[in-house]
Structures are given as C-alpha cells and as structure tokens.
Amino acid sequence: MCGIVGYIGTKEKKEILLDGLQELEYRGYDSAGIAVIENHHLEHFKAVGKLENLRNKTKSYNSNGFGVSIGHTRWATHGKPTELNAHPHLGEFSFVVHNGIIENYQELKKELQSQNVTFLSQTDTETIVHLFENYYKKTPNAFTAFTQTVSRLEGAYATLLITEAAPEAIFFAKNGSPMLIGFGEEEVYFASSDTPIIGKATEVYYLEDGEYGYTQNGTVFLFNADGAKKFTTKALATDKAMAQKDGYRFFMEKEIYEQAHVMNDTMMGRVLDNRVYFEELENNLFDNIRAIKICACGTSYHAALTGSYLLERIAKIPCHVEIASEFRYKEPLLHDDTLFITISQSGETADTLEALKMAKRAGLKSLSICNVDNSSIVRESDQAILTRAGIEKGVASTKAFATQSMVLWMLALYVAQLREAIDADTLQQELQAMRQTPKALLVNDKLHEKIHRLSKRYLHGHGFFFIGRDLFYPLALEGALKLKEISYRHAEGYPAGEMKHGPIALADSELFTIALMPKTLHYDKIKSNVEELSARDATILAISPEPFELADDFIQTHYDEHPMLEFFEMMVVTQLLALEVSIRLGNDVDMPRNLAKSVTVE
Ligand code: G6P
Numbered sequence: 001m002c003g004i005v006g007y008i009g010t011k012e013k014k015e016i017l018l019d020g021l022q023e024l025e026y027r028g029y030d031s032a033g034i035a036v037i038e039n040h041h042l043e044h045f046k047a048v049g050k051l052e053n054l055r056n057k058t059k060s061y062n063s064n065g066f067g068v069s070i071g072h073t074r075w076a077t078h079g080k081p082t083e084l085n086a087h088p089h090l091g092e093f094s095f096v097v098h099n100g101i102i103e104n105y106q107e108l109k110k111e112l113q114s115q116n117v118t119f120l121s122q123t124d125t126e127t128i129v130h131l132f133e134n135y136y137k138k139t140p141n142a143f144t145a146f147t148q149t150v151s152r153l154e155g156a157y158a159t160l161l162i163t164e165a166a167p168e169a170i171f172f173a174k175n176g177s178p179m180l181i182g183f184g185e186e187e188v189y190f191a192s193s194d195t196p197i198i199g200k201a202t203e204v205y206y207l208e209d210g211e212y213g214y215t216q217n218g219t220v221f222l223f224n225a226d227g228a229k230k231f232t233t234k235a236l237a238t239d240k241a242m243a244q245k246d247g248y249r250f251f252m253e254k255e256i257y258e259q260a261h262v263m264n265d266t267m268m269g270r271v272l273d274n275r276v277y278f279e280e281l282e283n284n285l286f287d288n289i290r291a292i293k294i295c296a297c298g299t300s301y302h303a304a305l306t307g308s309y310l311l312e313r314i315a316k317i318p319c320h321v322e323i324a325s326e327f328r329y330k331e332p333l334l335h336d337d338t339l340f341i342t343i344s345q346s347g348e349t350a351d352t353l354e355a356l357k358m359a360k361r362a363g364l365k366s367l368s369i370c371n372v373d374n375s376s377i378v379r380e381s382d383q384a385i386l387t388r389a390g391i392e393k394g395v396a397s398t399k400a401f402a403t404q405s406m407v408l409w410m411l412a413l414y415v416a417q418l419r420e421a422i423d424a425d426t427l428q429q430e431l432q433a434m435r436q437t438p439k440a441l442l443v444n445d446k447l448h449e450k451i452h453r454l455s456k457r458y459l460h461g462h463g464f465f466f467i468g469r470d471l472f473y474p475l476a477l478e479g480a481l482k483l484k485e486i487s488y489r490h491a492e493g494y495p496a497g498e499m500k501h502g503p504i505a506l507a508d509s510e511l512f513t514i515a516l517m518p519k520t521l522h523y524d525k526i527k528s529n530v531e532e533l534s535a536r537d538a539t540i541l542a543i544s545p546e547p548f549e550l551a552d553d554f555i556q557t558h559y560d561e562h563p564m565l566e567f568f569e570m571m572v573v574t575q576l577l578a579l580e581v582s583i584r585l586g587n588d589v590d591m592p593r594n595l596a597k598s599v600t601v602e
Contacts (some may be wrong), residue, residue, distance in 0.1 A: 009187025017071035020196030030081030038067030072097035094163035100177035103155035142166035173212035252394030305474035307408030315415035324351035345400035347375020433562035455580035464491035468516035479574030507536035517544035
C-alpha cells in the first residue's frame, strides 16, 4: 500500500519524484521521502504526513546534472508513521525504498544485529539496505551484493536501491508487488504504477515476479532465476485518466477486479502463521468487554451485519448492529462493558461520526474500521483498524465492502483468540480459508462474459429480490443495494426464510429472484425457500456451487468448503451483475444519479 518512483538522468530530480509521488499519494500518505545521489553526494529528505510537508521541506533543494534518485510515499504497515519509519531507509552509504512485506525480516534482522548492525526503524524494509551493505563489505561489487540480497528476501516486494558504491546505477527487484520501468530520452524511470511517468517516458516495461537487475548509462540489465533476460518495451499510454482505469471501462469495474489484489494488503502482517494479529490494537482494548455494538451506514452497514454473524459465531460475543441515523435518535441504552465499533469507508459520514461521539459521551470504548487514515472517524475513535483498500472512486462501493468484511472476519478470530473461544484446529482451518480469499475474488473472464450475456434478461420486470440466509442475508442486502444504486431498478435484499411472510405475494414471472445458495450454510433451507418462489412462477437466477434444476439462469460458483470463501465469490457475481445491467441501461456507472461517495451531512 505504498507508492514508489525512481529516476536516473540529467533532469531536475526533485520535481520528477515529487510529481510522481503526487500521483501515487492515494496509495499511502502517512509519510514520504526522497533520496538523490549526484556528483557522489548523497542527499535525502523525509516528512511525516501528506506530500505537501515533503514539498515544503525540500523547497530550497535542487538537483541538476546527472544523478540517481528514488522516492516513496508510505501507508504504514510495520511501525508507526514516523520520520524514522518513512522511506527511503538508509544504511551507511545506500538508500532503499520498498513496497510489500519482507516476511522473514525478523530472522534477517537478528542475523544482522548479531553482526553489530544498528537498526533505526521498526520497518521490515530496513533489513534490505543493511543486508546489501553487509554483502558489499564482503564482496565489493554492488550488483553481486544486490543479487545476494534479493536471494535472501521472502515475501512480496518491489524495491529500488541506490548506493554511493555505484553512484550511476539504480538497482531494482520485483516479486508480488507491482513495478515498471519507463524509458525516455537517455533517461530511465521507475514507478509502482504508470501514472507518475505518463507524459515523461514514452516506452514502458512491466516487470514480472522474480525479475531484478540494474540500470546504468541508459541501459537496463534484467535478470531472473534463469540469468540475464531480454525484454521488449511497449508504448506507454498518454492519457492519465484512461491509465488510472487500467483499460477498464469504469472505475467500479477496475475496483471489482482489484479486490483479489487488495485483499493481500488487508491481510498483510495481520494473518500470521498461526494467529491473527493487529499491531495497531492495544492489548487491553477487549478487557472487561462483554458485548459489541456496531454502527454504520449504507454498504458499511451491510459489512457490519456480516461482522455480527462472524463475531457471535466465532468469538462467542454478543454483537448488535444499528444503522447510525436510527441509533442517533432512539435514546439508546449504553453500557460501558460494550465496545462501540463504527465502520466507514470514508471516515467522514456525519451520522456515523455523531453516533460515535454519543457512544464516547456515554463512556464506551471505541474502535473504527475505516479506509481513510486521519479521517474524522479515525481521529475520534480510541483505536482504529485500516482496511487498506486504496482509494475507491466508483460511488458504488465494492472493494471497500470486501475489505471491511475481511477485517471483521479477522477481528472475529482475533477476539476468539483473546477469549479462548476457538480451538487450535478450528483456528488453523479459518486461517487456511482466509489465505484463499484473494483467489476466490479473482474475476474469471468466462464468468464475466456469462454475466454480461445474461444481464440482458434482467433489465425490466417489476423488481428484484436478492435472497439469502445467515451470512448471505447481508450479502443479499448488499447485492440489492449495488443493483439499485447504479441501475435504478427496484431491488430488495431479504432473508430467504422471511419471503413467505409477505413478499411472496409479489411473486410472478416478472419478479426476478437472485438466490444466494451456498453449499456450506443451510443449503437445504434456502433451497426450499427458492422452490416456494419457483412454484409461484418467479424468475430465478441461482448462484451456487450446486446445480439447481428449477433455476431459469444459473451461475455456478467454485468454492464450497468455507462460507466466507463462498461469500466472497458470490459477492463478485452480484457486483458484476449490477455493473453489466447498469452498462446495458446506459447509466453512468461511476457517478450514479443522486448519490455521493461521502455524505457529510445528516
Ligand atoms: C454513501 C455512499 C455509500 C456508503 C455510505 C456510507 O451513501 O454512497 O456507498 O456506503 O455513504 O459511507 P461510509 O463512508 O461511512 O462507508
């Protein structure tokens, strides 16, 4: 969840780095830094907070003439957002920037400390620069030392290193985190995505996992496990807005596809080998807590409902959920043995913020689950967990919901660990399933094509019912909300077992039922609810791993071992359905009528 920029050439480097970082700032903005080597002179600057602070700090600095430079904007994962923890990290004569996580950093750190290396930061990244310098001292060849360093790294990384030992080169390596090389006239750029270099470089090469190397005198020397590697560049896009959409038609579409990747960020450093860990939470948060109340609005409310099932089932703690705008005026009875959780993508929703203030006035401890650090809700809460979804531009929330649901699943396990409500085997099974989530979120081309084709049958009718039971009831609510937000069709989410108590009166062939039929939770129950609707001639789109004969349309899902994997896979199906229906109806998918991304009024 960070951004990287690098430049080697004769242009003024500070502006190139800062402008590039500005494009990436949405990926992380709790600190930023740059480092430049020019005429054998090493210079570096770091600042906490937004990039603006780094700009102010570097006002009187300029770098003309040939040189190498790297920059970074950070979203803290290991260690708090302080200047010491900001990148670039320095050794004695080198600097490094890094995205991702070095999983074996503790082992590497111990090894280096036993050789009297002093660490200044709490980050995993700092190990890279010390490892490099340690190898260099033994074999004074910078590329050999860099190769040895890379061979020791486990985990995900995109990294750039500059060193006085080779002041005309930038060393790079990529595995699991994005990185590209841009080519201009006698100059080479690096960046973690292409927007920082659009308008500057003309050609680009997107590095693949396991590739590393260095660039010197305008040439890039590229290697992988098989040795030196030839590569071909391609023309770089010229339109920034298009590039931001990465070729997708809408931001919402891009964000649906991004979910698999983003989920790794959400879990990073939190889902460990045998437990869930939240570095950001103080150990005593759950002391004397006997119940949880969650308040939220819109999509975040649906995530909250999902969380309530998980917290009660896994952590065995009573959990109640309320819509923030209702909670505010109901004169709620609050007890200080209740932990008050707010969920908000933006961190600015007025009703949620006000609910939080009320709970605080009543003396409750508070925790927020939010996507925006330093937002009002995060600042107001005692403690916060960031969802790390990255900026979400589509007004209809997708990846924010996915990451909120994931954080709640992790929180349920975390609380279960604290309360010893889960045995070791079950915990292992949960963690194993959790690690599979990114795969369950991958959008398969065939699936998307199928949903595109069948969406043409779901443009009219007199309404949609999304139905599900248990965890799939909040998902049904969310599926219906997505559809109504961007297609303007009437859609409701309903608990499947409740249809017979009224709504079934609406059933006829013009009533579209989207049935969420997971195999792992109450399959037979939901099946009979859908049969009741089918018997009244409702049109049924069934989503399930199990073929269902009465369905008019059927989308087969694949994960059938854990409810949350089924949940995430089905979530993607409902998101794509809303997207495709909206596109066919000619609506503005990213900016639907009457809605706003962040609602800061009551
Ligand atoms: C608005 C947005 C919704 C969002 C809701 C709550 O209505 O359009 O997508 O779910 O606010 O926002 P929050 O930022 O608190 O999650």
